[in-house]
Amino acid sequence: MSEIADKVKKIVVEHLGVEESKVTPDASFIDDLGADSLDTVELVMAFEEAFSVEIPEDAAEKIATVKDAIDYIEKQKAA
Amino acid sequence: MFSLEGKTALVTGASGGLGAAIARALHAQGAELVLSGTRESALAELADSLGSRAHPCVANLSDGPEADALVGKAEALLGRPLDILVNNAGLTRDGLAIRMKDEDWQKVMTVDLESPFRLCRAALKGMLRRRAGRIVNIASIVGVTGNAGQANYAAAKSGMIGMTKSLAQEAGSRGVTVNVIAPGFVETAMTAVLPEAQREKLLGSIPLGRMGKPEDIAAAVVYLASEEAGWVTGMTMNVNGGMAMP
Numbered sequence: 001m002s003e004i005a006d007k008v009k010k011i012v013v014e015h016l017g018v019e020e021s022k023v024t025p026d027a028s029f030i031d032d033l034g035a036d037s038l039d040t041v042e043l044v045m046a047f048e049e050a051f052s053v054e055i056p057e058d059a060a061e062k063i064a065t066v067k068d069a070i071d072y073i074e075k076q077k078a079a
Numbered sequence: 080m081f082s083l084e085g086k087t088a089l090v091t092g093a094s095g096g097l098g099a100a101i102a103r104a105l106h107a108q109g110a111e112l113v114l115s116g117t118r119e120s121a122l123a124e125l126a127d128s129l130g131s132r133a134h135p136c137v138a139n140l141s142d143g144p145e146a147d148a149l150v151g152k153a154e155a156l157l158g159r160p161l162d163i164l165v166n167n168a169g170l171t172r173d174g175l176a177i178r179m180k181d182e183d184w185q186k187v188m189t190v191d192l193e194s195p196f197r198l199c200r201a202a203l204k205g206m207l208r209r210r211a212g213r214i215v216n217i218a219s220i221v222g223v224t225g226n227a228g229q230a231n232y233a234a235a236k237s238g239m240i241g242m243t244k245s246l247a248q249e250a251g252s253r254g255v256t257v258n259v260i261a262p263g264f265v266e267t268a269m270t271a272v273l274p275e276a277q278r279e280k281l282l283g284s285i286p287l288g289r290m291g292k293p294e295d296i297a298a299a300v301v302y303l304a305s306e307e308a309g310w311v312t313g314m315t316m317n318v319n320g321g322m323a324m325p
């Protein structure tokens with residue numbers, strides 16, 4: 001697992017207070033991990049801070065799963 | 080009831096009459112305070128008179144970045160997170176609309192509406208995470224009723240009421256409450272400039288027959304800041320001697 005994926009997972013575990021084993025790539029923040037809309041906004045802000053990236057509103061809306069987040073951040077970091 | 084023992088609070092505009100009374104009341108309930116304002120000597124004097132649990136912090140809220148940074152500065156002074164934010168700072172630039180200058184409109188919007196938003200935004204980030212917090216905004220009766228000569232001030236205070244209701248809805252699921260007090264005519268430097276005739280007229284329109292004291296407002300702040308007010312959010316509390324009953 002990449003360093004980015006590791007860090008994303010850690011942030012999700014910390015913020016949502018869920019077990020690490022539940023934070024699989026396909027896990028949906030809202031449907032599987034019990035997040036509400038405010039949690040997803042807070043998560044995006046936590047990602048922005050942790051990775052020093054800016055995630056615009058339209059991109060943030062598309063981040064629904066753990067993998068979505070990892071992919072988006074990896075793409076930003078590679079660019 | 081209404082103990083604030085162990086709580087932390089930031090009061091803006093604490094160098095003014097109303098802000099000082101709010102600070103004294105919160106302090107009397109046991110809170111540790113950060114007193115923000117523009118006048119350093121007044122803040123230092125207030126902090127001295129309170130003794131312990133009071134940190135003066137000069138801030139110019141017409142400066143956006145300075146307003147953004149104030150919550151962080153307060154938490155650094157306290158050495159722990161902020162539990163209670165009281166947005167009390169405000170100013171007036173009165174005049175009939177047809178003669179109102181752009182800068183009089185802008186100044187009031189910046190200090191009375193934009194800076195409270197900046198402070199709320201900064202404070203909410205931590206409060207939402209901690210699942211606890213109280214925000215009390217100080218608006219004005221004028222934001223509810225309007226007032227000739229105060230289009231700018233009324234718009235800003237009315238805006239503050241709308242902002243409070245929105246933030247209350249955003250923060251409710253985390254147990255954070257956001258309320259607003261609309262004081263009527265209170266004896267402060269802001270109302271001391273009113274001409275005698277206007278003062279008489281105002282008194283006639285107050286059922287309780289007197290101007291408000293800063294302490295009348297401070298008591299409402301203590302209530303809304305307390306644990307006991309945990310089921311009250313998005314409310315506009317009219318503390319005005321009965322002058323308006325919206």
